Amino acid sequence: MLTKRIIPCLDIKDGRTVKGTNFIELRDAGDPVELAMRYCEEGADELVFLDITATTEKRKTLANLVREIATHINIPFTVGGGINTVEDVSILLENGADKISINTSAVKKPGLINELAKNFGSQCIVVAIDTKKIDSNWKVVTHGGRNATSLLTVDWAKEITQRGAGEILLTSMENDGTKAGFAIDITKDVSKSVAVPVIASGGAGNMKHFAEIFQQANADAALAASIFHFKEIAIPDLKRYLSSQQIPVRV
Amino acid sequence: MKTRVCIPDFGMGNLHSVERSLCRMNVNPVVSADPREIEKADKIILPGVGHFKKAMENLVTLQMIDVLNEFVLVNKKPILGICLGMQLMADRSDEGDVAGFGWMDGSVKKIKVNDGLKYKIPHTGWNQAMICKDSPLLKNIPDRSEFYFLHAYHFIANDRADVLTETIYETRFPSAVARENIFGVQFHPEKSHATGAALLQNFISY
Numbered sequence: 001m002l003t004k005r006i007i008p009c010l011d012i013k014d015g016r017t018v019k020g021t022n023f024i025e026l027r028d029a030g031d032p033v034e035l036a037m038r039y040c041e042e043g044a045d046e047l048v049f050l051d052i053t054a055t056t057e058k059r060k061t062l063a064n065l066v067r068e069i070a071t072h073i074n075i076p077f078t079v080g081g082g083i084n085t086v087e088d089v090s091i092l093l094e095n096g097a098d099k100i101s102i103n104t105s106a107v108k109k110p111g112l113i114n115e116l117a118k119n120f121g122s123q124c125i126v127v128a129i130d131t132k133k134i135d136s137n138w139k140v141v142t143h144g145g146r147n148a149t150s151l152l153t154v155d156w157a158k159e160i161t162q163r164g165a166g167e168i169l170l171t172s173m174e175n176d177g178t179k180a181g182f183a184i185d186i187t188k189d190v191s192k193s194v195a196v197p198v199i200a201s202g203g204a205g206n207m208k209h210f211a212e213i214f215q216q217a218n219a220d221a222a223l224a225a226s227i228f229h230f231k232e233i234a235i236p237d238l239k240r241y242l243s244s245q246q247i248p249v250r251v
Numbered sequence: 252m253k254t255r256v257c258i259p260d261f262g263m264g265n266l267h268s269v270e271r272s273l274c275r276m277n278v279n280p281v282v283s284a285d286p287r288e289i290e291k292a293d294k295i296i297l298p299g300v301g302h303f304k305k306a307m308e309n310l311v312t313l314q315m316i317d318v319l320n321e322f323v324l325v326n327k328k329p330i331l332g333i334c335l336g337m338q339l340m341a342d343r344s345d346e347g348d349v350a351g352f353g354w355m356d357g358s359v360k361k362i363k364v365n366d367g368l369k370y371k372i373p374h375t376g377w378n379q380a381m382i383c384k385d386s387p388l389l390k391n392i393p394d395r396s397e398f399y400f401l402h403a404y405h406f407i408a409n410d411r412a413d414v415l416t417e418t419i420y421e422t423r424f425p426s427a428v429a430r431e432n433i434f435g436v437q438f439h440p441e442k443s444h445a446t447g448a449a450l451l452q453n454f455i456s457y
Contacts, residue, residue, distance in 0.1 A: 002370075002378045002420060003397065040444065045377055071271055076399055076442045096267055098401075098442065121264070121301045123373055123401050166373060197371045220371060250377040250397045 003248045004214045005045035005221035006235060007199060008228040010035060012051045012081070015061045017229075033068050039228070040073045042235040045250060047073070048101070048169070048223060051081030063095045070096025078126055080169075084112070086119055093120060101126040101169055104142040107149060107156075110163060117164025126199075127165035129156060131186055132173040138186045145173035153186055154193050161194045168194065169223065171201040179205025179227070187217035199223050207233060207241045214247050254455060256280040257292035259319070261309040263335060264300035272441040272448060278455050286318045294329045294455070295322060297336035298441075303359065303404070304347025306335055316352075323354055327432045331388075331454045337428065337435030338406055346404050354433050357408040357425075364421045373403040380416035380426050380438070387457045388427065388434050388450060389415060396446045398426070398438035405437060 011018045016030040036047055049069065051062050066079055079092050080101030089100050106113055106127050116125050131153040132141045140151040157168055170190055172183030182203045191198045197220035200213045204224035213219045227233045239249045256273060258266050258280050266282055273280045273296075280296065281288050289295060297319075299306055310316050323330050332340050341351045344359035351359070364370035377397040382389060405424040408414050418426035418437070426437045434454060440447035 002374065002376050002400075005376050070268060071274075074268075074272060074275070074442060074444050074448060076401070076439075093265065094267075096265070096271070098265065098268070123300060123375075123403070124264075167375060192368050195367050195372055197373075197375045218368065220376065 001248045003045070003250045004219075004242065005199075006043075006210070006238060006249070007046045007048055007221050007223040008039045008044050008235070009048040009050060009201070009223050009225045011225065012049050012062070012065065013053050015065050018052065032065060033072050035229075036069055036073050036077070039235065040075050043239055043250065044075065044235055045221070046075060047077040049077060049079045050101075051079065053082070063091050066092055066095040066097050080126070080128060086115055089116055089120060093124065099124040099126050099167070101128045103128040103130065106160060107140060107142050107151070110159065113160055113163040113165055117166070122164045122166035125165055126167045126169050127160040128169040128171065129153060129160075129190075130171050130173050131183075138189070141173055145176075154189050157190045157194050161196050165196060167197045167199065169199045169201060172203060175203030176201070178203050181205060181209040182213040182217070182219070182222065184212060184217045187213060187219050191218045191220075197221065207238050210238060211242060211245045211247060214242070215245070254278065255291060255293045256296060256455065257288050257294070258282045258296050258298065259289055259315055260284040261299070261306065261313055261315060263306045263309065264298070266298050269296055269298045269333065269441045272451055273455070276448065276452055276455065284313055286313065286315050289315065289318045289322055292322070292328070294331075295319070296331045296333065296454070297339065298333040299335035299339070300401075301335060302346060303335065303338060303344040303351070304349045306339055307347075307349055307351065310339075320352065323352075323433060329432045329454065329457055330434065332435040333441070334402060334437060334439060337437055338404060340433060340435050341406055344404065355406070355408070355413060355428055355430060355435065356410045357406055357413070359404050359406050361404050362402070362420065362424075366421060370421045374400050374405075374420045376400065377443075378418050378420065378426075378438075380418055382416050384412075384415050386415045386427075386429050388429060388453050390453045392446060392449055392453070398436075398440065398443040398447060400426075400438045402437060406435070
């Protein structure tokens with residue numbers, strides 16, 4: 001049986017992880033490679049690296065970092081942040097990323113999804129959707145939730161799938177950082193509207209939240225950052241818990 | 252003498268993750284688009300992601316078809332196909348409606364599911380390989396071990412005797428196959444952590 005995936009997300013700035021971590025065993029808590037290896041050993045199913053480096057100049061260091069990560073870990077990983085062109089994607093894939101994720105650039109220029117799918121295949125194209133409830137409708141937002149769009153989230157999810165997205169990373173900006181649980185309603189709506197896997201993100205605070213998003217919203221994977229970084233939830237414990245709830249996971 | 256492993260570079264995706272996996276086990280493969288490197292090799296790993304038809308076209312353009320056929324069918328040296336690389340071993344594929352190498356008796360079809368809400372395409376993530384038949388490739392690999400899958404097409408074997416493992420995604424499909432010196436896996440051992448590394452090591456030691 002296909003297992004539900006647990007995906008830690010690492011925010012990267014200038015080649016370093018930004019959010020602090022609570023891994024006292026790590027020599028260098030800011031080293032993304034060391035943290036990635038740690039998660040790999042703990043049983044993470046995939047990893048996502050989100051580059052929030054502000055300047056184009058410094059972003060060039062990302063390719064080197066991706067290469068370094070690919071050398072050291074043997075589970076799949078996705079790289080996102082600031083990807084605007086076929087060339088950007090080509091560099092990341094050549095350096096060993098398994099998938100890339102685009103967000104704002106897809107909203108600005110939806111044709112980019114078609115272009116990327118045609119060049120590299122849908123299997124490595126993740127389209128991230130940031131969503132927020134605006135006037136009781138779930139809508140797509142960009143720039144970390146600061147900019148609203150007129151796009152309805154479910155419509156956008158269908159459109160990106162038709163354009164060639166191979167997977168959707170859905171982050172609820174309503175829930176992100178609250179630790180009050182994932183956004184079950186919109187994740188469920190998106191998941192039943194598209195034929196590609198959906199990764200739920202934003203709001204994980206305890207193990208029960210993971211069980212809920214898998215059981216109630218049929219998410220294919222769940223992503224979280226700080227609860228893993230600060231060891232509020234250890235991945236092996238989470239997997240054991242999910243397994244006890246009859247949710248198939250890789251243990 | 253050290254085994255010479257060649258990974259033919261025919262322009263179909265992430266060859267370097269396989270290369271890196273082998274480097275971690277101190278095998279330094281040759282990644283090359285030069286057909287002569289195939290002739291010189293003791294073993295070949297044929298990875299690949301992407302479109303079947305495009306892959307066959309690239310192999311023709313790079314003049315790799317004949318050397319690979321000779322390597323596999325005449326010299327009977329070991330080859331491991333991964334993901335698309337496994338599918339290319341089939342007689343033909345629906346993806347582009349073209350012929351493959353024909354080393355494995357069967358064809359490649361798009362994954363069909365009845366419950367599209369539960370079973371998303373591509374089949375993405377970790378799933379179990381249920382062992383049907385012993386093989387040196389599966390040495391020390393427990394039954395129902397999990398491997399990482401990412402594919403929208405899968406191989407349908409005409410001869411059950413070729414099937415080493417099966418995986419269930421609504422229906423059963425062959426996830427590892429073998430016939431004499433020819434091995435193929437639908438999953439990505441290079442992305443399947445320790446179990447995947449063990450499988451690659453088995454192929455290298457074979």
